[in-house]
Amino acid sequence: MGLDDDVRTTQVRDVELAYLSCGAGPLVLCVHGFPDTAYSFRPVMRRLAQAGYRAVAPFLRGYAPSGLAADGDYRLTTIADDLLALIDALGAERAVLVGHDWGAAAAYVAAARAPARVPAIVAAAVPHLRRFLLRPTLRQLVRSRYMGYFQIPRIPEARIVRDDFAWLRALIRRWSPRWGFTDADLAPVIATLSRPAYCSAALAYYRALPRTLADRQLWKLLLAPLPVPAKLICGVNDGCIGAEMFEDQAQYFGAGYELARIEGAGHFMHCEQPLRFADEVIGFLDKQRSATA
Template sequence: MAAPVTDPAVAPLIEHAALGDVTLGYVSRGQGPLVICLHGFPDTLDGFLPVLDALAAAGFRAVAPGMRGYLPSSRAISGRYRVEELAQDVVGLADALGADTFSIIGHDWGAVTAYAAANLAPQRVRRLVTAAVPHTAHFLRSPTLQQLRRSHYIFRFQLPGWAERRIPRDDFAWLRGLIRSWSPDWPYREADLARLLATMSDPARLKATIQYYRELPRGLASAQTRRLVFGTVAAPTRIIYGGRDGCIGSEMFPGQSAHFATPPDLCLIPDAGHFMQWEQPQRFAELAVEFLSR
C-alpha cells in the first residue's frame, strides 16, 4: 500500500476546534473511524500529512492537530502544558468531532500524550500507534546511561531562560543541529521546517513548547497526572522506533510489557532516525494503517 505524499510546502486547509483553554488548529482527511495524529518536539502537524492521506485511503477519518502552543493552534489561556492538559485536549478534540471512540498515532510528545489519553479515556481509545518513545513510565524509571546522555537537552530546558535564549540564536543553529543528530539521514528542506520555525520565532510560543518539559516533573506532584503517566495502557499498542534515532536509543524499547495490558507490538525500522514519519512516510504509514485496520 503506497502512501500519497503531501507536500508540506503546499499549505493545507486548517480547521479549528475551540476547547475552552485552547483552540486547536487541525488538518482533516477522509471519512470513517477517527484517528488523531499527534506530533512532538521539535515538529509540527506537517510531518503527518502523508499519513493522513494513507489513512483516508484506508477508510479512516484522519485528523492532525497542532499541539497546544504550536501553530496553527493557540497557546493555552491557563499557561498550562502538563500531560493532563495534553490528554484532555485529545479527548476534547474527539468530542468536538463527534467521535465516541477513536485511535491515536503519536510521535515523541505525541506518544507521551497518546499513552496519557488512553489512560484518561480507556473505554474510548481503540488502538494506539506510538513512535520514537516507549511508555513514559518505562522511559522515566529505566533510562540507560547512554539515554541519560542523549537526554541532556531535557536537563538544560529546566534552566530558566536557557532555551528561550539559545534556540533562536544564529538562525536556529542549535535546533537544526538537534534535528540532524536525531535523524542523521533526513535531508530536510526549509519548507519542511517552515511552520516549526514560525512557532519558535514567537517568544511566547517558544516558551510554551519548552513548558512541556518543565511541567512534566512538576506535574508528577498531581495524583491525576501520575495516574495518566504511570498507568497501565489498556489499548492495543504498536510502538515504532528507529535504529538510527539519536534522541531515544533502540535499547530503550524492549522490556516495557508490564506497562501494557497486552504486550505492545514493537516495530523497528532499522535505517530510520527519530523523525521517521518525515524520513520514510510510506513505510511509517503502512505500519500505522495495517495495525489500525485490524
Template sequence: MSTERPAVDRLVDAGEVELALIERGEGPLVVCLHGFPDSVFSMVPLLDTLAAAGFHAVAPAMRGYAPSSLPPRRRTTPVDLARDVLAIADALGEEELMVVGHDWGAVTAHTVATLAPHRIRRIVMAAVPHTHSVITRPSLKQAWRSRYMVQFQVPDVPERIIGRDGLRWIDELVRRWSPGWRPSAEQLATIRAGLQGQGRMSAALGYYRGIPLALADADARRIVFGEVPVPALVIRGEADHCMGAERFDDLGDRFTGGVRLASIPGAGHHMHLEVPEVFADHVLAHLTAA
C-alpha cells in the same frame, strides 16, 4: 514536501486553548499528534494516507504550537494534552477514536488511553516508549542523550539560545537526532513552522517543564504511569539518537491490552518524515488489524 503549507480546516475550542486542525477523509476517527520539534504540517502525508484507506484523519497543532492558541499556564502536563485529544473527538461528535503520536504525541497517546480507555480503540506510539519505562528504568547513556530535558527546566535562557539565527538550533537538533537523514530546507522550514511567533518556544518547552509537575501530583502520576488497556503499536527508528533503540527492547508491563514493536532500520527520531511510506504502512497495519 511543498513550501506551501495546507490551510487549517477547523478550529476546536478545547476549553483552555483553541486548537487548529488539519482534517482529511471520512470514516473511523484517527487523531495524529506531532512532537518536538515539529509542526502539524508534517502530519499531512500521514493524514492523506489514512484518508485514502477509509479513515477520518485529523491532526491538531498541539497546544501552544502555531497556529493553535497559547496555553494559559507556563507548564503543560501530559494530562492536559490528553484532555485536548478528547476535546477534539467531542467537537467532531465522535465517542471512539484511535490515536497516532510521535514523540510528545506518543506520550499523549498512552496517557489518553489510560485517562479514557472506554473511548480509545488503538494507539500508535512512535519514537518514545511508555513514560513509566523512561522514568523508572534510567540509563547513563540515555541520560546523556536526554540532557536537553534538564537544560529546558531553566527559565527563559533556552528560549534565547534556541531563538538565535532563525532557529538554527532546531535544524541542528533534527540532524543530530536523525543522523542518517538529510532534510531539505523545505522540510526543516516545515518542522520549525509550529515554533515561530511570540510565546511559541516557551509553550513548547512548557511540556518539558510540566514533567516535574505531573510526577509530583499523585493523580497525574497515576494517569501518566498507568496501564494501557488497548492494543498498542510502538515504532522505533534503529538509528534514533534522541531515544536510543535499546530503550525499546523491553517495553515493560504497562501495555495490558497487548503491544507490538516495529523497528525501522536506518531511521532516526523523525521516522515519519524520513521514510513516510514505511511509517504509514506500520500505522495502517495496526489500525486495520483484526
C-alpha cells in the same frame, strides 16, 4: 478525501486548537511532538485516508496556529485531556491516537484515562512511560540532558532562534542523523518558534514536567499496565530516545503490544520514511478494526 493546507479550528476546553483533516471513516488523531507541527503528518494522513480512515492532525496548544494556554498550563495530563476533548469536538465517540514524541506521551495518558474513548494507540519514538521514566539506561540519561537544559529560563529560547536556528537544526540532525531535511521541511516549526510566546510555550511542556510528575493520580495510571492494544514504532538510529529503550517492556501493556523497528530512520521516522510509517500504522489499525467488527 483529499488533504489541502486549509487549517480548521475548534474550541477545545480553554484553548482554540487548529487542525488538518483528511478522509472519511473511523477517526485517527495524528499528534505531533517537539520540534514539529501537524504539517509533518500530511503524507501519513493521505495514506490513512486512502485506507478508509478519517485522519485529523491537531496543532497542540502552544503551537501556532493553535492558541496559547491562557493559564500557562502545558502539563502532559492537560495535553491528554485536550485530545479527549477534541474527539468530542469532532463529533466522534472514540479515536485511535497515533502520537509522535510528546504526542505519543499524551496518547499513553489519554488511553490510560479513557480506554473506551481511545481503544488503541500507536506510539512513535517513545516507549511506555514507565519504562522511560523509571528504567532509563545510562546512555538515555545522557541523551535526555536537553530536558534539563530546557528548565533554564529564557536562555534556551535565545539559543534556539540564534543564527537562523543553527542549534535547532543541529539537534534535529543528531536525533535523525540520516534525514536529509530541507528548509521546506523545517519551515512550519521554525515559523512557530520564531514567535517568542510560542517558542516559550513549546519549552513549557518540558518546564511543566516537575509539576506533572508530582501528580499522584498520573503515577497510578502509569504504574498500571496500559489497558488498550498498542503499536510502538522506533527508529533504529534515533539519537533522542535510543532503540534499546524499547526492549523489555511487554509487562507494561495489559492488552498486548507490537513493536516495529524502522531501519535507517531516526527520531522523526514519520518524516524520513512516511510511507513505511503509514503502512505500519494502517496494518495495526486494520487488525484492530477486524477484531471489533
